[in-house]
Amino acid sequence: MSEFEPRIVAFLCHWCTYTGADLAGTTRQQYPPNIRVIHLMCSGAVDSIYVLKALIDGADGVLIGGCHPGDCHYQTGNYKARRRVAILKGILTQMGFTEDRILLKWISASEGKLFADTVTKMTDDLRKMGPNPMKQLWNA
Amino acid sequence: MGKQTVLKVSEGKTEEAIRDFLKSLLKGGVIEALLVPKRLPSGDGFAQTLIHDPEKMDGACALSLTMPVQSARVASHLSVKNLNKRIAAVLKPCEIRAVVELTKFLQVKLDHLLLIGVDCPGTFEVADYSKMIQEGKEGGKLEGEILKGMERGEAVSPEGYGFRPACQMCEYPTPTADIHIKLFGYKTEEEVGLEIGEKLEKEMEEKGLVSYAGDGPSSRREVVGKVVAAREKKRDEAYQEFRGVVKDLQSFLDRFSTCIRCHNCMVACPICYCKECVFRTAIFEHEGDQFLRWADRKGGIRMPTDTLIFHLIRMAHMVTSCIGCGLCDSACPSRLPVATLFRSVGDKIQKMFGYVPGRDVNEVPPVATFKEDELKIESGAL
Amino acid sequence: MELKKMKGDKSSALVVGAGIAGMQSALLLAEMGRRVFLLEQGPAIGGYFPLLDKTFPTNSCGVCFMSPTPPAFCPIYECHLHDNIELLPYSEVKKVQGTEGDFRVSIVRKPRCVDPQRCTLCEACIKVCPVEVEREFGGGLEKRKAIYLPFPQAIPHSLVIDPKTCTRCGECVKVCAPGAIDLDMKEEEEEIGAGAILLGFGFEPFWAQKKGEYGFGRHENVLTSIQFERLISTSSPTQGFPVRISDGKKMERIAFIQCVGSRDPSCGQDHCSTICCMYATKQAMIAKERAPQLNVTFFYMDIRPMGKDYERYYERAKAEYGIEYIRSAISSVKELQQTKNLLITYVKEDGTFEEREFDSVILSLGFTPPQGIQDLAKGMGLRLNRQGFCETDEFSPGHTSVKGIFVGGAFRGPRDIPETVVEGSSAAASAASFLHPNSGSLPKREYPAEGALADEIPKIGVFVCHCGGELKETLSIAELVEKTKQLGEVCHVEEMGLACLPEDLNQIKMKIGEHGINRIVMAGCSHREIRKTMEEMARGIGFNPYLIEYANIREQCAFVHRDHPELATEKAMALIRMAVERAKWIQPIRKGSHKVEKQGLVIGGGAAGMTASLRLAEQGYEVYLIEKGKELGGNLRDSFYTLKGSDPQSFLKDLIQKVKNQSSIHPYFETEITGFEKTNGQYKTKIRHPGGEESLDHGALILATGGKEVTPREYLYGEDSRVITQRQLEKMIHLKDEGLKEIRSAVMIQCVGSRDEEHPYCSRICCGHAVKNALKLKEQDPAVQVYILYRDVRTYGFYETYYHEARGKGVIFIRFDPEKKPKVTLENGAIRVSVFDPAMGSEVSLSADRLVLSAGIEPHDNRDLARLFGVDLNPDGFFMEANPKSAPLDSVDRGKFFCGLCHSPNTIEDSISQGNAAAARTGALLSGGEVEEKPYLAYVIKRLCCGCGLCVAVCPYGARVLNEEEVKAEVQEALCQGCGNCVVACRNAASQQRNFEKGLNLNVLNAAID
Incomplete structure (x- = not known):
C-alpha cells in the first residue's frame, strides 16, 4: 500500500482563483488529484461552518482561494475572508488543535502555475502531517 | 468622567439608602420604570423585576448576589423595539458590558434605556446562594459582610462557598454607566459613592435629586486596583491551568466529552442573540441516509451529531465579543468549564484585533470590519 | 476571394484595435445598446495588458473592474461574452468608404488556419510542429511553435498558425483529432457598415536596437522593459522570480535606464513617454517583492509620477523598497567578458x-x-502629429480630424491605463452622441416562455463530454457514465463528443424532451468555456439557464492529472457527484429588473460638468446641472491660452452656448444640495436655490465639483504684490497688463503647494503652466530673463517639446532639493531669490521683478457632499474611485461618477475627456431605462433575522438596509451583486444567497468528501 493520500477540499472564488485553476488546466500544469473544488462567488462567502464541517467530516486539508488584496471583484470580500480565517485559526490553535490544515491563498486568474504549485505543496505537506485526526473522531 | 457625590446611609442600612435613591428616580420622573433585582419572597434568591410603581420597591436590592439571568438579554427585550419611554436598568458590570456589545449588534437600543451600574463583589451560583440561606445564613447580614470586604478590597464569602469562577477571574469589578453606584473603598454603612454621567448630570441636579460634592475616599483607587490584581491573578492561573489540560484535540475532547448538547450555554449567553441558532435550523436537520453515510465514513458516529462544531462555530461567532460573565458555566448541566474556554480563547483573539468587548459602543466589532493591511496569514511564496 | 454581405449599418460602431481603449469603447457602446464590431489585427484581443501581472499604483491587477457592469471578468472575456459585440480578430481594415455617419469599411479576415469552433486546445499539433521561433508575447523571452496559442487567456481561445514561419509540413493536420486545421484556409474580405469608427491603435514600444550604445541585442543581460515585465509576471517560466538571461542565476544588482527612446530627438523621439517612470518603478517594486535581496538603481533625468496617487507610490519605492534613483546621464554600458x-x-x-x-x-x-498604420491613416484622411500619433483638437479630445472617426488611448500619445480607460470611454461618448440618439439600439432577444420548474422533483440529465476524445486519454468516460447512473435523481446519462457543437446540442435538446429533464449537469470543460453556449441553447427551448450545473472534468481534472488516470477518474466522479448534488437543490432564477430614472444629475458647471451634461443630453437623457455659483465655467474662466496654443475663452463661450441651447439640460444656479436618498438604485436629491426647494429624481450622479489653485503660504506671497501665482501672471499677459513692462527678470518657483507635507501629490499641470508663461514672456520680449526653479520638470507627453523650446529660447532651469528650498528675501526693496544649484555646486542669487509661484491644485472641501452621497474621499480630499486602474471615474456604488478636478489635478483636455467618459459610463447604465438584477441575489429569511446589522456592515454595495420598523434586514435587489458576503456575516443563516444557500453548500461539501 502506498503512502497516505490526503483529501483536500477547496473553496475557490469565482473570479480569480477558480479561473486560475482553469488556467492551470489550459496550460497543462500537473498537480495531484487530491483536491475537490467547490466554487463560490467570493472568498468572502466561505463560512467557517464549511471549513470546520469539511475537517470534521473527512477532509485532511481545506484550501480557500481568493483574489489578491486590491483585486477582489466584490471590493473587499477577501479582506473579510482573511479575518474570518484568522479567527478560525486562532480558535483552533487556542484549543490545542492544529490550524495548518487550513490554507488561505491569494491566486489570481493568471496564476495557473501558482495554483498547481499550491495544491502540490499542500498535498505534500498534508502527506507529511498524516491523516487529519479530527475526521477520525466518532465523537466529534 | 461624570460628576461625583455620595449617598448618605443612615443606621448602616446601605441597601435601603440605595433603594431610596432608586425610588427617587421613579418619583422624580427621571424614569418611567426601573429594572432592578428584587429579593425573592422566599429570601433565597433574586429576580430581575421591572418596577413601575415606586411604592413597589420593597425588596429591591441593587447589590444582588446571584445572577439568575444575564440582564443584558432582558435589556434587549425591553429596548429593541417600541420602547418609547425612558427606563433604567440596575446592572452588574458584566451585564453592562454585554449591553454595550449588544448595542453594537443593534440588539439593545440605548435611546430610552439608562444604565445604572453597581460595583460588583462577584455573584454566587443560584443554587449555592439558596443553599446558604436555607442553611441559616441571613441574607442582609451576608451582604453586610461582603460590603465590609468591599471597603477593603477583599473577597468575603461564607465558609465552604465561593463566588462563581467567572466572577473570581473578572477583571472588571466596576462599571461604566449613566449612574454608577460605588461600593469599593467606601464605608458603606455610612455612605455610598455616586457618579452621574453626562446624560443625567444636569437633570438630576435640577430635579434636586443630587448635589455634587467630593471625590469620595482617596483609598478607592487603590482598593479597586487590589481587587483587579487579585482577579487577574486568578484569571491567569485559570488560563494556565486550562491550557495545561487542553493541549491537543484529544485532551480537549476528553475534557468536553460529557457535553450533552443541550445548548444551555447558548441560551444563557447574552451575546448569542440569534432568534434561532443556526444549529437548530433546517441546515442541521438531516435525513436518515445522511446519518448512515456519516456513520459509514467513520465506522460510527456519536448521536446527536455536531457537538464539536457547535462549540467551535459558537466561538467563531461570538468569542470576539465574549465579556466573560460566565453564565454559560452556570448553565452547564455537565459542569464543563465553558467560560474558561471562551475567555482563554477570547483573550487571544480579542488581542489579535486590539479589541476590548464591552468597552465602548463606538468600537466596531472585529467581525464587522477589516483593515487592508493586517494579519499576514496568507501563506507566502511557495 | 469571396465578398460577403455587409454586416452592420449606420447605427452600429466599428472599433479598430482591441487594446484597453478599444475594448472599453466597445463594452460601453455595447452596454448602450449599440451593435459593435471589435476588430483586432492580431490573433487575440487584449493589446498589451495580458502582459501585465500587476499595475501601478496599487500593485494589484485590477483590470477586471474595467467592465461597465461589475463584477466582471477580464474585459477580454467580457467583450467575448457580450451579446452586442462581434469580435473580428486577426483582421485588418483595408479601405474606408462612405462618409460620416455612413461608413462602409472593407476588412480582411486573415486566415487562422485553425477553426476556433473545433479546436479543443489539446495541443497535439504543438508537440509535432517542427518550427520553433521567438514568442512575441513578452518580447521574445520564450519560444513558441508555428502553431501556437498567443497567450494562455487568448480570446478567441484557440490556436493559430503563423503564416510567416509555417513550413506547411502538414504534421499538425495529421494529429488534429477534431479536424480543426486547414492549411489552405484563405483570407476573406468582409464589409462592415458603421455610423462611427473608433480607433484604438495603441502604441508600440521603442525599438531598443536603435539605441545601440545600451547594448540591447548584443549583451545578453540587457533586457527591455517589455521582457522584464514578462520575467516578473507570476505566469512567467520563473513564476516571476527575476533571473539573469545569460546563466539563469538570480539577479542581485540591476539597473533601470530611463528615457530609452523618450525625450531624445536624436532617435526621432522628442516626446516624453509619460509612464515609463511609473512602470519601471512598479517593475522594480515587484521584482523586489519577489526577490527581497535585490538591489535596484535607476538612472534618470527627471522623475515623472504625475498621476493620482503616483507621487506617494514613488516615495514608497524609495522609502519602503530602498530603490535608489540617480539623476544622471548614461555615458556607456559595457559588458564584462567573464561575468x-x-x-x-x-x-x-x-x-x-x-x-x-x-x-x-x-x-x-x-x-x-x-x-504600419500610416497608409490606412492616409486613406481615411486622418491627420497625424509630428511624432506620428493621432492628432486631435485640444478641446475635443475624442475626435480625429475626420468627422465620424473617433480616437482614444495611446494612439493619441503615450498614456497610462486609467487615462486610456477614460479616453476609451470618452471616445465612446463622442461616438454615441454622434450616432443618432436611441436609433438602432439592438432589440432584446425574445425567447420562448419557460416552464414552471421550481416545484418539480429534480430529474437530472447528465451529459459527459470527452472533448473530441481528449479526455478519454486520462479519464474512463464509460466508468463515469456507469457510476453517474447510480446517483439519486439522475434520470439520464449520456456520453458526448463535442457538446459545444450544434450536433451534440441538438441531442441534448432532444433528451430534455424525451426524459422530462429539468436539471442539467454538463460534465466536461469549465463552465467558463461552455456556459454561454449552453445558456443560449437552454433559453432557445424555454429551459431556465440557471438549472444547468457544470462539472469541470477537463481543466480541473483530465488536463492536470494526466499521470494518474485512476485517481483522476475518481476525482471526476466526485466532481460529477458534487454537480448532481447542486443540481438537486438549485432553483430556477428569473432575473427581475428595476427601473432607473433616465435623468442624470451633474454637480458642478465647469468644463468637466458641462461636457458631461452635453454628452448625456446628446444621448437623449434629461440632465440637471447644479452649479453653486452664479454662472457656468468654473476654473476655465481663468484660463486664457494653453501651452499648445488653443484659446480656452472661445471654447468656453461655445460650450456655454451649447449647454444653453440644449433643451434637455436644466441648469440650476446658486444651488446647494440639501438631501439625498436612494432606494434600489433610484436617486432623489433635494436642492435649495434662490427660487426655493426642489426634489429631483435621477438614475445617475456625476460629481464634477472642481478644484482650486492652492493659495501659497510662503515666499512672501500675500506680503509683496510682486509675488504672484502662474494664474495671475497668465491673466496679466492676457490683459497686456502695464506691470509686464517692469519685468526684466522673472523667477518661477515650482511645487508650491505640491509634493509637500500638506499636499503630498504632484499637481501635474504646474510645470506645463510655467513653461507656457515663460514662453509667453520670452515671446513678448526675448531679453527678459526667466528662471524656473524646479524639483523635477514634468512636461509629460508632447509638452516635452515645449520644455525643449523653452530651454532653446534661454529660459534657465535650476533644480532644487526639497531640503534646500529657495530663499526669498527683500533687499533694498527688491526681491532676491537664492537657491543652491546642484549643477554648479554653489548657491546662486537671482533678482526677480516678479516672483511667480507655480501653485498646485487642491480640491474644494467635499466632505459634506461625500457624506451626503455616500462616496469616499482619498486622503488628499479628492473623490475616490472604485479602482484606480480600470474604473477610475466610478464610485463603488453603482451610478455615481466623478470627473474633472474633484477627481485629480488635470489639464483642461483631461477634464473634458473625463466629462465625456463619465457621461459614457452613465449612458451605459441608463440606456435600457432599467437595471437587470444579478442572478445570485441575497435574500433574507425574515423569521430568522434579528436585525443585528452585520450584513449591512459587510455589504460593499450598500445593497443591505435595515428596516427600522421591523428590525429586520432587507436586500435592495437592484444593488446586490451576489457576492455572498452577507450570507457569511449572518450567524444563523437568515441571510441566504440564491443557489448558494448555506445548506446547499454543505450538501455539496458532503458530496465532495464522500
Whole structure:
C-alpha cells in the first residue's frame, strides 16, 4: 500500500482563483488529484461552518482561494475572508488543535502555475502531517 | 468622567439608602420604570423585576448576589423595539458590558434605556446562594459582610462557598454607566459613592435629586486596583491551568466529552442573540441516509451529531465579543468549564484585533470590519 | 476571394484595435445598446495588458473592474461574452468608404488556419510542429511553435498558425483529432457598415536596437522593459522570480535606464513617454517583492509620477523598497567578458563621472506610434502629429480630424491605463452622441416562455463530454457514465463528443424532451468555456439557464492529472457527484429588473460638468446641472491660452452656448444640495436655490465639483504684490497688463503647494503652466530673463517639446532639493531669490521683478457632499474611485461618477475627456431605462433575522438596509451583486444567497468528501 493520500477540499472564488485553476488546466500544469473544488462567488462567502464541517467530516486539508488584496471583484470580500480565517485559526490553535490544515491563498486568474504549485505543496505537506485526526473522531 | 457625590446611609442600612435613591428616580420622573433585582419572597434568591410603581420597591436590592439571568438579554427585550419611554436598568458590570456589545449588534437600543451600574463583589451560583440561606445564613447580614470586604478590597464569602469562577477571574469589578453606584473603598454603612454621567448630570441636579460634592475616599483607587490584581491573578492561573489540560484535540475532547448538547450555554449567553441558532435550523436537520453515510465514513458516529462544531462555530461567532460573565458555566448541566474556554480563547483573539468587548459602543466589532493591511496569514511564496 | 454581405449599418460602431481603449469603447457602446464590431489585427484581443501581472499604483491587477457592469471578468472575456459585440480578430481594415455617419469599411479576415469552433486546445499539433521561433508575447523571452496559442487567456481561445514561419509540413493536420486545421484556409474580405469608427491603435514600444550604445541585442543581460515585465509576471517560466538571461542565476544588482527612446530627438523621439517612470518603478517594486535581496538603481533625468496617487507610490519605492534613483546621464554600458555583468558609466548632475557594475540592465522603453498604420491613416484622411500619433483638437479630445472617426488611448500619445480607460470611454461618448440618439439600439432577444420548474422533483440529465476524445486519454468516460447512473435523481446519462457543437446540442435538446429533464449537469470543460453556449441553447427551448450545473472534468481534472488516470477518474466522479448534488437543490432564477430614472444629475458647471451634461443630453437623457455659483465655467474662466496654443475663452463661450441651447439640460444656479436618498438604485436629491426647494429624481450622479489653485503660504506671497501665482501672471499677459513692462527678470518657483507635507501629490499641470508663461514672456520680449526653479520638470507627453523650446529660447532651469528650498528675501526693496544649484555646486542669487509661484491644485472641501452621497474621499480630499486602474471615474456604488478636478489635478483636455467618459459610463447604465438584477441575489429569511446589522456592515454595495420598523434586514435587489458576503456575516443563516444557500453548500461539501 502506498503512502497516505490526503483529501483536500477547496473553496475557490469565482473570479480569480477558480479561473486560475482553469488556467492551470489550459496550460497543462500537473498537480495531484487530491483536491475537490467547490466554487463560490467570493472568498468572502466561505463560512467557517464549511471549513470546520469539511475537517470534521473527512477532509485532511481545506484550501480557500481568493483574489489578491486590491483585486477582489466584490471590493473587499477577501479582506473579510482573511479575518474570518484568522479567527478560525486562532480558535483552533487556542484549543490545542492544529490550524495548518487550513490554507488561505491569494491566486489570481493568471496564476495557473501558482495554483498547481499550491495544491502540490499542500498535498505534500498534508502527506507529511498524516491523516487529519479530527475526521477520525466518532465523537466529534 | 461624570460628576461625583455620595449617598448618605443612615443606621448602616446601605441597601435601603440605595433603594431610596432608586425610588427617587421613579418619583422624580427621571424614569418611567426601573429594572432592578428584587429579593425573592422566599429570601433565597433574586429576580430581575421591572418596577413601575415606586411604592413597589420593597425588596429591591441593587447589590444582588446571584445572577439568575444575564440582564443584558432582558435589556434587549425591553429596548429593541417600541420602547418609547425612558427606563433604567440596575446592572452588574458584566451585564453592562454585554449591553454595550449588544448595542453594537443593534440588539439593545440605548435611546430610552439608562444604565445604572453597581460595583460588583462577584455573584454566587443560584443554587449555592439558596443553599446558604436555607442553611441559616441571613441574607442582609451576608451582604453586610461582603460590603465590609468591599471597603477593603477583599473577597468575603461564607465558609465552604465561593463566588462563581467567572466572577473570581473578572477583571472588571466596576462599571461604566449613566449612574454608577460605588461600593469599593467606601464605608458603606455610612455612605455610598455616586457618579452621574453626562446624560443625567444636569437633570438630576435640577430635579434636586443630587448635589455634587467630593471625590469620595482617596483609598478607592487603590482598593479597586487590589481587587483587579487579585482577579487577574486568578484569571491567569485559570488560563494556565486550562491550557495545561487542553493541549491537543484529544485532551480537549476528553475534557468536553460529557457535553450533552443541550445548548444551555447558548441560551444563557447574552451575546448569542440569534432568534434561532443556526444549529437548530433546517441546515442541521438531516435525513436518515445522511446519518448512515456519516456513520459509514467513520465506522460510527456519536448521536446527536455536531457537538464539536457547535462549540467551535459558537466561538467563531461570538468569542470576539465574549465579556466573560460566565453564565454559560452556570448553565452547564455537565459542569464543563465553558467560560474558561471562551475567555482563554477570547483573550487571544480579542488581542489579535486590539479589541476590548464591552468597552465602548463606538468600537466596531472585529467581525464587522477589516483593515487592508493586517494579519499576514496568507501563506507566502511557495 | 469571396465578398460577403455587409454586416452592420449606420447605427452600429466599428472599433479598430482591441487594446484597453478599444475594448472599453466597445463594452460601453455595447452596454448602450449599440451593435459593435471589435476588430483586432492580431490573433487575440487584449493589446498589451495580458502582459501585465500587476499595475501601478496599487500593485494589484485590477483590470477586471474595467467592465461597465461589475463584477466582471477580464474585459477580454467580457467583450467575448457580450451579446452586442462581434469580435473580428486577426483582421485588418483595408479601405474606408462612405462618409460620416455612413461608413462602409472593407476588412480582411486573415486566415487562422485553425477553426476556433473545433479546436479543443489539446495541443497535439504543438508537440509535432517542427518550427520553433521567438514568442512575441513578452518580447521574445520564450519560444513558441508555428502553431501556437498567443497567450494562455487568448480570446478567441484557440490556436493559430503563423503564416510567416509555417513550413506547411502538414504534421499538425495529421494529429488534429477534431479536424480543426486547414492549411489552405484563405483570407476573406468582409464589409462592415458603421455610423462611427473608433480607433484604438495603441502604441508600440521603442525599438531598443536603435539605441545601440545600451547594448540591447548584443549583451545578453540587457533586457527591455517589455521582457522584464514578462520575467516578473507570476505566469512567467520563473513564476516571476527575476533571473539573469545569460546563466539563469538570480539577479542581485540591476539597473533601470530611463528615457530609452523618450525625450531624445536624436532617435526621432522628442516626446516624453509619460509612464515609463511609473512602470519601471512598479517593475522594480515587484521584482523586489519577489526577490527581497535585490538591489535596484535607476538612472534618470527627471522623475515623472504625475498621476493620482503616483507621487506617494514613488516615495514608497524609495522609502519602503530602498530603490535608489540617480539623476544622471548614461555615458556607456559595457559588458564584462567573464561575468557578463554590465559596467555602466554615467555623468552625475554635478558633472562628475562614476562607474557601477550590475548583473542585469533594464531599458525603460518609450512609446512610438503603432507601425504600419500610416497608409490606412492616409486613406481615411486622418491627420497625424509630428511624432506620428493621432492628432486631435485640444478641446475635443475624442475626435480625429475626420468627422465620424473617433480616437482614444495611446494612439493619441503615450498614456497610462486609467487615462486610456477614460479616453476609451470618452471616445465612446463622442461616438454615441454622434450616432443618432436611441436609433438602432439592438432589440432584446425574445425567447420562448419557460416552464414552471421550481416545484418539480429534480430529474437530472447528465451529459459527459470527452472533448473530441481528449479526455478519454486520462479519464474512463464509460466508468463515469456507469457510476453517474447510480446517483439519486439522475434520470439520464449520456456520453458526448463535442457538446459545444450544434450536433451534440441538438441531442441534448432532444433528451430534455424525451426524459422530462429539468436539471442539467454538463460534465466536461469549465463552465467558463461552455456556459454561454449552453445558456443560449437552454433559453432557445424555454429551459431556465440557471438549472444547468457544470462539472469541470477537463481543466480541473483530465488536463492536470494526466499521470494518474485512476485517481483522476475518481476525482471526476466526485466532481460529477458534487454537480448532481447542486443540481438537486438549485432553483430556477428569473432575473427581475428595476427601473432607473433616465435623468442624470451633474454637480458642478465647469468644463468637466458641462461636457458631461452635453454628452448625456446628446444621448437623449434629461440632465440637471447644479452649479453653486452664479454662472457656468468654473476654473476655465481663468484660463486664457494653453501651452499648445488653443484659446480656452472661445471654447468656453461655445460650450456655454451649447449647454444653453440644449433643451434637455436644466441648469440650476446658486444651488446647494440639501438631501439625498436612494432606494434600489433610484436617486432623489433635494436642492435649495434662490427660487426655493426642489426634489429631483435621477438614475445617475456625476460629481464634477472642481478644484482650486492652492493659495501659497510662503515666499512672501500675500506680503509683496510682486509675488504672484502662474494664474495671475497668465491673466496679466492676457490683459497686456502695464506691470509686464517692469519685468526684466522673472523667477518661477515650482511645487508650491505640491509634493509637500500638506499636499503630498504632484499637481501635474504646474510645470506645463510655467513653461507656457515663460514662453509667453520670452515671446513678448526675448531679453527678459526667466528662471524656473524646479524639483523635477514634468512636461509629460508632447509638452516635452515645449520644455525643449523653452530651454532653446534661454529660459534657465535650476533644480532644487526639497531640503534646500529657495530663499526669498527683500533687499533694498527688491526681491532676491537664492537657491543652491546642484549643477554648479554653489548657491546662486537671482533678482526677480516678479516672483511667480507655480501653485498646485487642491480640491474644494467635499466632505459634506461625500457624506451626503455616500462616496469616499482619498486622503488628499479628492473623490475616490472604485479602482484606480480600470474604473477610475466610478464610485463603488453603482451610478455615481466623478470627473474633472474633484477627481485629480488635470489639464483642461483631461477634464473634458473625463466629462465625456463619465457621461459614457452613465449612458451605459441608463440606456435600457432599467437595471437587470444579478442572478445570485441575497435574500433574507425574515423569521430568522434579528436585525443585528452585520450584513449591512459587510455589504460593499450598500445593497443591505435595515428596516427600522421591523428590525429586520432587507436586500435592495437592484444593488446586490451576489457576492455572498452577507450570507457569511449572518450567524444563523437568515441571510441566504440564491443557489448558494448555506445548506446547499454543505450538501455539496458532503458530496465532495464522500
